[in-house]
Amino acid sequence: MNWLSNIRPPGMKSLMGGRRENTPDNLWVKCPKSGELIYRPDLEASLWVTPSGAHLRVGPLVRFRSMFDEGRWDAIPLPNVPKDPLRFRDDKRYVDRLKAAKSKISKTNAKAKDTEVIHQDDCMAAAIGRIGGKPAVILVQDFAFMGGSLGMAAGEAFITAAETAVAKNAALIVCTASGGARMQEGTLSLMQMPRTTLAIQDVREAGLPYIVVLTDPTSGGVSASYAMLGDVHLAEPEAMIAFSGPRVIEQTIRQKLPEGFQRSEFLKDKGVVDMVVDRRKMHNVLASLLGHLMSKQDSEADGLPPLTPPSVDAV
Incomplete structure (x- = not known):
């Protein structure tokens, strides 16, 4: 038992269940272009494009x-x-x-x-x-x-x-x-x-x-x-x-x-x-x-379910 165990506040061990919380080891991703660390959920939301513009x-x-x-x-x-x-x-x-x-x-x-x-x-x-x-x-x-x-x-x-x-x-x-x-x-x-x-x-x-x-x-x-x-x-x-x-x-x-x-x-x-x-x-x-x-193709004749076309932004 080390000295840290002696100064742990009473009841702390029971609150944590006696176990260490498991933190994902890939929660942060390093941008290869800027070197900054990016929160993985944010990166997934941006289709794995970093703020610096790197396309992973x-x-x-x-x-x-x-x-x-x-x-x-x-x-x-x-x-x-x-x-x-x-x-x-x-x-x-x-x-x-x-x-x-x-x-x-x-x-x-x-x-x-x-x-x-x-x-x-x-x-x-x-x-x-x-x-x-x-x-x-x-x-x-x-x-x-x-x-x-x-x-x-x-x-x-x-x-x-x-x-x-x-x-x-x-x-x-x-x-x-x-x-x-x-x-x-x-x-x-x-x-x-x-x-x-x-x-x-x-x-x-x-x-x-x-x-x-x-x-x-x-x-x-x-x-x-x-x-x-x-x-x-x-x-x-x-x-x-x-x-x-x-x-x-x-x-x-x-x-x-x-x-x-x-x-x-x-x-x-x-x-x-x-x-x-x-x-x-x-x-x-x-x-x-x-x-x-495909302006001349009949998109309803291919057996695929019809979907509403999305709006197309100017590029």
Whole structure:
């Protein structure tokens, strides 16, 4: 017994039940831009955008809730694929890496305080709903799952989302976040690049819009395929969008790159990105775009419940 125990006021132990209150260890989040500590509930309310404007990485649940009208959406089941076609192993078996990544994502999704559940077996999650009253399929690439790497599961998810969009006469919106192709699947992962390109062509032939929302980071084989094939390219502020990282380029050309190189604002100035959009305004921007791009589509003929279109703020 230490000296603090001797000076504790009488009855204090009984009031506290003899136990220490458990305080969440993630109640405060440090802003990577300003360094300030932000109260987690406030950060969640602002869609994980800090007061300094830093857009923190988020998963499918945050995207679906913020992008669909009234936060209403239905999950799209995604097909299963062979887990380890090449029986790959480095310092750990590939199947073990998949299990660890899935466990991490499951724990994150389990913290949701409502009935929305995403059964996510890989880096992709898809849902269908309405944006501005127009039917839309949103496919979200989750960087938290093995860096959002593109493999067979991600390719099949993309194709399933595209097929659903065509079947439901809906727009296809893809939120990209990836470090590139998944090395553990070798050539099979690289083959997803032409497969997703063909799926995009099917969406276009159906006369439906394909919109890409580029988030931090989007690179490698993803930026070399479906991330740069949209009818409209939106990007979150200061997102890194590249094929190779800046350090690799600097070492190759032996020159210092311009300030902000490969960031959203730089690419917008060069004509690669159409708009840089704050995450909190993304729903309204998408609603406005779909209102123009899908003006001829009958949004009541797709079997989705009708919703009242939200007002669209000027951007």
